[in-house]
Amino acid sequence: MYKLQQPPLLFESSRPGRSTAVLPGPDVPDAPLDDLIPPEHRAAEPPPIPELGELDVVRHYVNLSTLNMSIDSNFYPLGSCTMKYNPKRNERLAATSGFGAQHPYQDESTLQGILSILYELQSILAEIAGLDAVSLQPAAGAQGELTALLTAARYFRERGEKRRQVLIPDSAHGTNPASAHLSGFEAVTIKSDARGLVDLADFKAKLSSDTAVFMMTNPNTLGLFDPQISEIAELLHGQGGLLYLDGANMNAILGIVRPGDMGVDLMHYNPHKTFSGPHGGGGPGAGPIAVRKMLAPFLPAPLVARRDDGRFALDYDRPHSIGRVRSFFGNTGVLFRAYCYIRTQGPDGLKRIAQHAVLNANYLKALVEDVFPVPHEGRCMHEFVASARNMAKDRGVRAMDVAKRLIDYNVHAPTVYFPLIVPEALMIEPTESESRETLESFAGTLRTIAAEDPEVLHAAPHTTPITRPDEVRAAKQPVLTWRKA
């Protein structure tokens, strides 16, 4: 296999006096430097700036960019993240000057186009959720969770109820307990049963009049649909609690079932997972939330409203609102891409997304589960969690070794060691946009790796400039900037 090389730093390639630009002489009178900036305010020497020719700079960045893995170049079965194809059409539309060059301080009368789209997106997301009202403001899924829980807290406060606990399954995303804590609740863990579903006995034991919200991910992070959801909703509602849905896995149920029909009272969407928004880099993102009617008055202000004359406006007149959670109106560019995706698919297309996501995951699971067993049995939804536990026990090959070796085969590693309730977890989500050939080729790669010499796997990846970084030192003493030696 060919080992990629890391290009030298620009500083290392620098040659004094080399330059990319020839600047014209000044067209204003020269003044002595001392007159402009007194010596005591000047550094002893100029800052170190690399000096290179333009071609060297271009090659440096182009070569660096080829070290990246992306869905546009590689299969990317990163469980929970739904790394599906993001249609280029959405990018093209988002870049048109009508949308791309807008400014939130423009007069409302000149923003009618985007406002009408956002208004429509609010009702589309409400319809998909089977709920009544939507806020598009949160800037990420996790902020959506926090916003929804703050909305719930306000709802209980206005009802004069003091409820302190949020119940969360042990298979949940780590953001769930973090959001519960940040919004002032105590996070209480609910066990999973042997099937990987909510342990109903543990749920009943911990459910009380102190329970504000139960945060459920369904299908859950094991890729399993929990059919107990309606029973859970009934028990919870009986105690006056609210059912929250972490919508991370909506691509498995789009158009098949509406969360509201299962008893869900509030939820968030991850447009970057479900509706092909851009991934990564920490944003910009979006995490719209949908809620039942009784929670609507407390949603963040403003919402997009339609006035009697048919024009669209931002409605700030919301006296019970929890207030603003994001400057302006959230990341409208991401919301716009989600809108384009949804409208391109249409209702039938959205349903097909769910069908293909589930079909692809089950096909791939069937191809590999004799080598990488899936501890929780039964049909999966859009993803499955396999375990490298036997390999670890018999041959000392851990999930991390498999993940690192996949890089040598030009595949992005799946999510590993999550959820925490599966030992040596490999969380694999092929997504709906992959072909049968890609799935079969990936299954073949996994089987090849399973048969390889453990020594080869322990030292993988062999093709990347950096193989196994010292992750402990990287976490404790990160070196984030270049400094002159």
Place this chain on the structure above:
Amino acid sequence: MDPRSLHYSPTHEWVSLDGEIATIGVSQFAVEQLTDLITIELPRVGARVTAGKSFGEVESVKAVSDLYAPIDGEVVEVNTAVANDVSLLAADPFGKGWLVKLKVAPGAAMAGLLDHAAYEKKIAEDGGH
């Protein structure tokens, strides 16, 4: 400390009881599962801990995991050496890597804890989960 003489919680903490003082640590198995450790947060002397509730957390390159108290009590000593250098826990979980000493609450029971043989059986059966 001899691992065979200790008691274990299902969440992988070990207890050694000497009179009313209980020394608490984390099992070798759990440390191996966590892989490379980065930091650990331990309670202060004087803090009260409750059986089954979190008394601290350990962060590895994999995840942040809660440490659960195996028994009710009050913290009387904290292993500052481990707090300053968590690699001690990885190197010697049953010895120099002990975490805290508790003055056990009157009447606090070791109920629900496993002896060494039962703990070994549990981790062999379910992979510790």
